[in-house]
Amino acid sequence: MTSKVFVALRVKVPPERAFAAFVQEIGAWWRPNGLFQTTPRAPGVLAFEPGEGGRLTETLANGKVFEIGRIRAWEPPARLVFSWRQANFPPDLHTEVEVRFEEVGEETRVSVEHRGFDQVPEGAARHGFPDQALLMRLAEWWRRLLTSYRDTSA
Numbered sequence: 001m002t003s004k005v006f007v008a009l010r011v012k013v014p015p016e017r018a019f020a021a022f023v024q025e026i027g028a029w030w031r032p033n034g035l036f037q038t039t040p041r042a043p044g045v046l047a048f049e050p051g052e053g054g055r056l057t058e059t060l061a062n063g064k065v066f067e068i069g070r071i072r073a074w075e076p077p078a079r080l081v082f083s084w085r086q087a088n089f090p091p092d093l094h095t096e097v098e099v100r101f102e103e104v105g106e107e108t109r110v111s112v113e114h115r116g117f118d119q120v121p122e123g124a125a126r127h128g129f130p131d132q133a134l135l136m137r138l139a140e141w142w143r144r145l146l147t148s149y150r151d152t153s154a
Helices: 015-024 131-153
Strands: 004-011 045-048 055-059 065-075 079-084 095-104 107-115
Touching (some): 015 079, 015 107, 015 131, 065 095, 107 131
Antiparallel strands (some): 004 107, 045 055, 055 065, 065 079, 095 107
């Protein structure tokens, strides 16, 4: 199985702004998805703690904070890598998301590669989908997320 998805789009801002909008404004552009929940409860607000080793968290309305992952690479304005854990993953399982910000003329190409789904066991974490269908749904969701991000960051 190819255990990753890759999606990209261009935003009409320089890489510095594109990176800042991705990490500082994630709470504004992020759209929850029932298949890829990060908490076992109703969705909250996502936020990054800047810098390598910082956390990606989701804060619920009641103030409870869930750690989704840790930043593995923090290279503004070019690259961000973080671990990703869904609510239905086994406790020790994380996938990885790499986001690149590449200047293309007066725009920035923002690409997301979400990898490591070959580690996700069959059952609840896959929602009964075969590999290809699961990755297709994940790619569709990242495309919607990047569209929301583009509309918010521009």
